[in-house]
Amino acid sequence: MNTEERFSRQRLFHGIGWEGQERLQEAHVIMVGAGALGSLTAETLVRAGVGKLTLIDRDYVEESNLQRQQLYTEADAEACTPKAEAAKKRLLDIRSDASIEIIVGEADPALLENCMPADLIIDGLDNMETRLMINDTALKHQIPWIYGACVGAYGLSYTVRPGQGPCLRCLMKGIPMEGETCDTVGIIAPAVQFVSATQVTEAMKLLTHSFEQLRGTLWSFDVWSNESSSIYVDSLQDKDCPSCGESPAYPALAWSGRSKAETLCGRDAVQVKPLPDMQVSLEQTADVHKQHLSKANQHLLVLNIENKRLVLFKDGRAIIHGVSGEVEARSLYQRYIGG
Amino acid sequence: MQITLNGQLQNIENSQTVADLLEELQIAHKKTVVERNGTIVIEEFHQQEGLMDGDRIEIIHFVGGG
Numbered sequence: 001m002n003t004e005e006r007f008s009r010q011r012l013f014h015g016i017g018w019e020g021q022e023r024l025q026e027a028h029v030i031m032v033g034a035g036a037l038g039s040l041t042a043e044t045l046v047r048a049g050v051g052k053l054t055l056i057d058r059d060y061v062e063e064s065n066l067q068r069q070q071l072y073t074e075a076d077a078e079a080c081t082p083k084a085e086a087a088k089k090r091l092l093d094i095r096s097d098a099s100i101e102i103i104v105g106e107a108d109p110a111l112l113e114n115c116m117p118a119d120l121i122i123d124g125l126d127n128m129e130t131r132l133m134i135n136d137t138a139l140k141h142q143i144p145w146i147y148g149a150c151v152g153a154y155g156l157s158y159t160v161r162p163g164q165g166p167c168l169r170c171l172m173k174g175i176p177m178e179g180e181t182c183d184t185v186g187i188i189a190p191a192v193q194f195v196s197a198t199q200v201t202e203a204m205k206l207l208t209h210s211f212e213q214l215r216g217t218l219w220s221f222d223v224w225s226n227e228s229s230s231i232y233v234d235s236l237q238d239k240d241c242p243s244c245g246e247s248p249a250y251p252a253l254a255w256s257g258r259s260k261a262e263t264l265c266g267r268d269a270v271q272v273k274p275l276p277d278m279q280v281s282l283e284q285t286a287d288v289h290k291q292h293l294s295k296a297n298q299h300l301l302v303l304n305i306e307n308k309r310l311v312l313f314k315d316g317r318a319i320i321h322g323v324s325g326e327v328e329a330r331s332l333y334q335r336y337i338g339g
Numbered sequence: 340m341q342i343t344l345n346g347q348l349q350n351i352e353n354s355q356t357v358a359d360l361l362e363e364l365q366i367a368h369k370k371t372v373v374e375r376n377g378t379i380v381i382e383e384f385h386q387q388e389g390l391m392d393g394d395r396i397e398i399i400h401f402v403g404g405g
């Protein structure tokens with residue numbers, strides 16, 4: 001493939017040019033989450049020629065993803081392919097010489113540390129707790145990160161730059177983490193596309209060093225009600241912020257990951273994690289529970305137990321569908337996997 | 340009273356303060372950033388910050404989905 005042709009339209013664009021394109025092609029971007037936002041943003045960045053992309057995701061493809069998670073196909077849903085793996089395959093179809101690193105697992109401080117050095121982290125997560133960990137990781141490494149989230153027809157985004165304005169913790173001071181609730185209002189694809197477009201544009205500006213073009217505001221919109229808002233939030237910067245203040249402690253880096261059992265927003269499912277010292281073998285589990293085994297691939301296996309579905313990953317996590325809550329999920333996990 | 344909320348003219352029936360408005364918009368339980376006529380109103384002042392006819396209000400609430 002002739003790269004001169006391939007990126008010619010982007011080079012012609014006044015904001016990028018030859019120099020900007022070269023910078024994009026030298027950049028390493030970490031994309032956390034490969035759901036709706038993550039798959040879309042990953043595709044646009046790979047098409048734009050970004051040098052290296054690391055894609056982290058803990059989930060697998062399901063039929064209900066296909067309406068908006070545009071890298072995935074019916075075959076992926078049928079096979080329960082992990083999202084990161086399905087994304088990589090499709091991204092390499094789009095650009096065969098792209099450098100794509102994938103991690104099927106949950107983003108925690110140690111895992112992110114292993115992905116460094118990087119120029120930028122982009123957020124495609126589904127919860128605030130992990131975002132605060134991304135916030136601290138980026139600030140500790142003195143690299144920017146781009147928050148993005150959406151629900152219904154609504155979305156918002158904010159670019160965090162070390163030493164340039166408030167961080168996410170400053171903006172969300174005192175958020176009741178335990179009070180974080182799932183939105184059950186559905187979502188339409190254009191809301192995702194709006195947020196992703198904003199995140200990718202900010203990423204391009206950062207990576208090409210077009211800093212004066214950065215938006216510099218907290219920004220939101222509703223594509224259905226046609227409202228939009230853009231707020232200068234510099235006054236919310238807290239000089240005592242434990243993440244970006246004068247003597248940062250990065251509290252979210254002491255975090256050992258999401259809790260042992262967690263209801264997954266919008267998924268009608270519970271994720272259960274193994275005990276720290278527990279070894280889980282997919283082969284052994286498949287063997288012991290042959291009569292329940294419905295699917296298996298190199299990353300996961302699917303057990304159908306009565307009217308419940310247990311998806312066990314290589315790292316020992318399980319996503320369990322059809323249970324009434326976290327207690328039942330945990331007990332099913334203990335009975336069939338161990339711990 | 341009539342205010343401009345996130346760029347759109349809106350009639351507000353039951354809200355005297357920023358806190359009331361967040362309640363009326365059903366986002367009082369969410370983390371928000373609120374601006375009234377170009378100045379951010381921090382959370383501690385939502386109860387006492389009164390609204391007036393013709394106000395320009397910007398409200399952004401945080402969500403978690405992606």
Ligand SMILES: [Zn+2]
Pocket residue numbers: 166167168169170171238241242243244245
């Ligand atoms: Zn901060």
